[in-house]
Amino acid sequence: MRHSLPIAPQFYVTAPQPCPYLDGRVERKLFTALQGESAMQLNDTLSRQGFRRSQNVLYRPSCAECSACMSARIRVDDFKPTRSQKRVxxxxxxxxxxATAPWATEEQFDLFRLYLETRHADGGMADMDIFEFAAMIEETPIRSRVIEYTTPDPEGTEDLLKAVCLTDVLEDGLSMVYSFFDPDREKFSPGTWLILDHIEIARNAGLPYVYLGYWVPGSPKMDYKAKFPALEVYRNGTWEPLDDPAAFTEEFEHHPLASDPIAEQVAKLTLPDVMSG
Incomplete structure (x- = not known):
């Protein structure tokens, strides 16, 4: 029987483009392909180092003069909801x-389009068609779930889809890859609710973390993440508690030496044992 050794991942950098979070800045990403027999181990290992998954790619912000974007996660055992979150x-x-397998449906796509048209009409996903949506949901080489939230239909027999979250199951937690919801429920704070429910799912599964994506100080669209107790962010190679969001000032995060050169960033990455031997 023929065996092949795992191939070490190759890392690349995207071309600079306008930052979606902070006006007047330029972003670029460090990324690698997520494929092969060691995909799950690579995803677990790099997620603990600030990377996120998008279909078959793992990426992390690597901007030349800014390090504002920081991966954020909640410590499940230490989390206690605030009064506001209890009301949510x-x-x-x-x-x-x-919870279902990662399979896209027309009902999901219709809700996704309604969500984008109402909240992100000018965003990068605004032109996604149903085939691109299906790829976002279904192209995953790791253990993923689509978690749907429904309410009873008072005029019919089928439940009404109100919110959806594409969720990855990691070795040490849940990663909320992408979520969307019925804009009519905006007054009920459904985005906050999705995070609260994932904390409960992780707690019941004995998983220590819920990964939320990136927190960006100074970005209004990211402010809600800092409102969760027991939040920590990945900065300078370590996870540290976000006890005082105001301490993460723009002055500290935005200067010419904010980021190491790409070669140094890659050299500092830890890879799974199956790839580093």
Whole structure:
């Protein structure tokens, strides 16, 4: 029987483009392909070092003069909801959760389009068609789930889809890859609710973390993440508690020496044992 050794991942950098979070800045990403028999180990290992998954790619911000974007995660055992978050839980008590395999449906796509048209009409996903949406949901080489939230239809027999989250199951937690919801539920804070429910899912599964993507100080669209107790961010190669968001000032995060050269960043990465031998 023929055996082949795992191939060490190759890392690349995207071309500079306008930053979606901070006006007047330029972003670039360090990325690598997520494929092969060691895909899950690579995803687990790099997620602990600030990377995120998008289909078959793992990426991390690597901007030349800015290090504002920081991967954020919640420590499940230490999390205690605030009064405001408890009210969100009560307001969304009518939702029923169901987890499925990563398979796209027309119902999901219709809700996704409604969400984009209402909240992100000018965003990078605004022109996605149903085939691109299906690729976002289904092209995953790791253990992923689509978690749907529904309410009963008072005029029919089928439940009404109100929110969806594409979720990766990591070795040490859940990673919320992408979520969307019915804009009519905006007053119920569904985005906060999705995070709260994932904390509960992780707690029941004995997983220590819920990964939220990136927190960006100074970006209004990212402010909500800093409101979660027991939040920590990945900065300078370590995870540290976000006890005082105001301490992460723009002056500190934005200067010509904010980021190491790409070669140094790659050299500092830890890879799974199956790839580093």
């Amino acid at each position: 839980m009560k307001r969304n008590a009518d939702l029923t959760r169901r």
